[in-house]
Amino acid sequence: MVRLLLALALLLVGRLADAATVKYTFTVGSMQINQLCSTTSIIAVNGQLPGPSIEVNEGDAVEVKVINNSPYNVTIHWHGVLQLMTPWADGPSLVSQCPIQPSGSYTYRFGVPGQEGTLWWHAHSSFLRATVYGAFIVRPRAGNAYPFPAPDMEVPIVLGEWWNRNVVDVESDALLAGQLPAQSDAFTVNGKTGLLYPCANDTFTAVVEPNARVLLRVINAGLNSHLFFKVAGHNFTVVAVDAGYTSNLNTDTLVLAPGQTVDALVDxxxxxxxxxxxxxxxxxxxPLTFAASDTTTATAILQYNGTSTSPPAMPAMPSSSDAATANAFYFGLRGLGTPAVPSPVDVSMTIELGLGQLPCDPSQTRCNGTAAAAAMNGVSFRLPGPQASLLGAHANGLAGVFTADFPDGPPPSGTAMAVGTKVRKVSFNSVVEIVLQNPSAVPTENHPIHLHGFNFFVLAQGVGPFTPASVAYNLVDPVARNTIAVPGGGWAVIRFVANNPGMWFFHCHLDPHVPMGLGMVFHVDSGTTPGSTLPPPPANWVGVCDAQSYAAAAAAEVAPAPALSPAPAPALAPASAPGPANSPRAAAGSPVIPPRAVDHKPSPNLPQHRDGGLPSSRSTAGPRAAGHLTGLLCIILLLFVLHQHKA
Structure with missing residues (x-):
């Protein structure tokens, strides 16, 4: 009996040791950078462009202290991190928190249970996202493998846009005039424009070994532009998008809407x-004449070790309006087929995306009569006033900050846009299906729609009118994403399980469209069990934006805070356990995670595991599970001590 207890204790200790608490400090401040024949002052993190990469393993706890030494309010959003039971760490200003004021700080604490792949982080306040961004890489924990041949090396590729001006001024000028902002002056690869631009003196170079397998982690951190990405003389095998594993897709062109990520192997x-x-x-x-476009080309270099960088071969790029190439990429993506698509549908919505005009707001002092506007279902969304965030208003019972009457369908044709701060309340564990319609109005464009707090299955997408009777849903192996590119004059159908309580922003990731109103918020209720009930927020969180709340949070920020516990590793079956026929790990004889019962409905929020099984309920429970495991370990050790005492 004693030996059994000791063996079990050692096993539990090993599982806990697999995860860690990873800590970073982000100092947001000004820096000078030389680009395109001029010196520009930008806001950046730790004096870097891009900012530092966060690198963790699945199940780790993450702690990032953000110190705001800039002259602007700022928040950081961890794009694609599910924030299970930690909505106050999500980051969108005035949705999940009040902004971090100049000279202030806030420590974000959250976990990454059940997520693997390439995500990213960025400012979620004004146009600061143009220069405040970086990669967020989640690798499999020790003992787990990728569901594809292991790469020999990994290269993060963060694509961005560059302005030769203060980007806050670029946005401010557009808002005051009620117009779209000026287009960027250049694109960048890992912060560098490449050698095709005027005065170019620097380019990002990835040195690789011949006959190697390279994993490119590609992120579109741009504000306004969908992007084509190619490597001369090489093809890609896409293995993941938005930190969700996919079936292999072979292509010579990657297509990324703003906010999206792609993991691709290159031989x-x-x-x-x-x-x-x-x-x-x-x-x-x-029409293409509606707005000026950035027609430039940024470059980086893939250099084989031991060879010269000059002259590099140039790939043949698609034309800028090549929708066929883009749609072939988006529509060709498939998931691994697990977990199953949730059903039946509890909440069915149709959300129509619209661009238009509204009368100038009094604050738009340079506006001439009407201002560019956008809406979902006729509602042009406005963030709440500076008194409280939406999550803070809900947590503190403040009335008048928002209304819970976002419509489930578009208004009658011809109805004018209406301004409002409307949310859609959803019961915990509801299955939500949304038909996103992007009508063929003038103007129209592809809208990348991002959902905070959840992944969703892409069941169908297409161009032209949405006709339910003729649409075939993919209920077998749909891809899971957090950002969907809805074609201009087209549509997409997505489905997710609302199993994460909080206030979750659902908005266009073309940054100018957010202040124009192209967004809404899902308010997901807590469930009825302790594991589905949102715990109290941390003491350093500011949800109500008054001086008293900021002072209390500042005091809590400097006080010692309990670290977020890492999530335990899922229990693995013996290496000889059979796996599904299409399981890469099973085929290789690796340990597999067997299917097991979970409290939630099948959901893309539960990771699409490589072996076809669902994660254990400990993975979905998040960091609390580590506490339960620690308690069990203590009981075992106590029993051992008592046994020894009796002996």
Whole structure:
């Protein structure tokens, strides 16, 4: 009996040791950077562009202290991190928190249970996202493998946009005039424009070994532009998007809407030499004359070790309006087929995306009669006033901050847009299906719609009118995403399980469209069990934006705070356990995670595991599970001590 207890204790200790608490400090401040023949002052994190990469393993706890030394309010959003039971760490200003004021700080604490792949982080306040961003990489924990051949090396590729001006001024000028902002002056790869621009003196170079397998982690951190990405002389095998594993998709062109990520394998089997990695805009606006576009091309270099960087080969890029290439990429993605698509549907919505005009607001002092506007179902969304965030208003019972009457369908044709702060309340564990319609109005463009707090299945998408009778849903192996590119004049159908209580922003990731009103918020209720009930927020969180709340949070920020416990590793079956026929790990004889009962309905929030099984309920419970496991370990050790005492 004693030996059994000790063996069990050692096993539990090993499982806890797999996860860690990973800590970072982000100092947001001004820096000077030389780009495009001029010196520009930008806001950045730790004096870097892009900012530092966060690198963790699945199940780790993450702690990031953000110190705001800039002259602007700022928040940080962890794009694609589910924030299970930690909505106050999500980051959108005045949705999940009040902004971090100049000279202030806030420590974000959250976990990443059940997530693997490439995510990213960025400012979620004004146009600061143009320079305040970085990669967020979640690798499998020790003992787990990728569901594809292991890469020999990994290269993060963060694509961005560059302005030769203060980006806050770029946005402010547009808002005051009620117009779209000026287009960027250049694109960037890992903060560098490449050698095709005027005065270019620097380019990002990835040095690789010949005959190697390279995993490119590609992120579109741009504000306004859909992007084509190619590498001369090489093809891609796409293995994941938005930190969700996919079936292999072979292509020579990656397409990324703002906010999206792609993991792609590249075999360096070409003739030794140097090859351009090229980035160019995919212009989705119709008509194309409605707004000026950035038609430039950014480059980086893929250089085989031991060869010269000059002259690199250049890939043939698609035309900027090549919707066929973009749609072939988006529509061709498939998931691994697990977990199952949730059903039946409890909440069915149709959300129509619209661009238009509204009368100028009194604050728009340079506006001439009407201002550019956008809406979902005729509601042009406005963030609440500076008195409280939406989550803070809910947590503190403040009335008049928002209304819970966002409509489930579009208004009658011809109805004018209406301004409002409307949310859609959803019961815990409801299955929500949304038909996103992007009508063929003038103007129209592809809208990348991002959902905070959840992944969703993409069941169908297409161009032209949405006709339910003729649409075939993919209920077998749909891809899971957190950001969906809805084609101009087209549609997409998504489905998710509302199993994460909080206030969750659902908005266009073209940054100018957010202040124009292209967004709404899902308010997901707590469930009826302790594990589905939102716990009290941390003491350093500011949900109500008054001086008293900021002072109390500042005091809590400097006081010692309990660290967020890492999530335990899922229990693994013996290596000899059979796995599904299409399981890469099972085929390789690796340990597999067997299917097991969970408290939630099947959901893309539960990771699509490589072996086809569902994660254990401990994975979905998040950091609390580590506490339960620690308690069990203590009981075992106590029993051991008592046994020894009796002996």
């Amino acid at each position: 360096t089997a070409a003739a030794p030499g140097s090859y351009y990695m090229a980035v160019q805009a995919h212009d989705t606006m119709s």
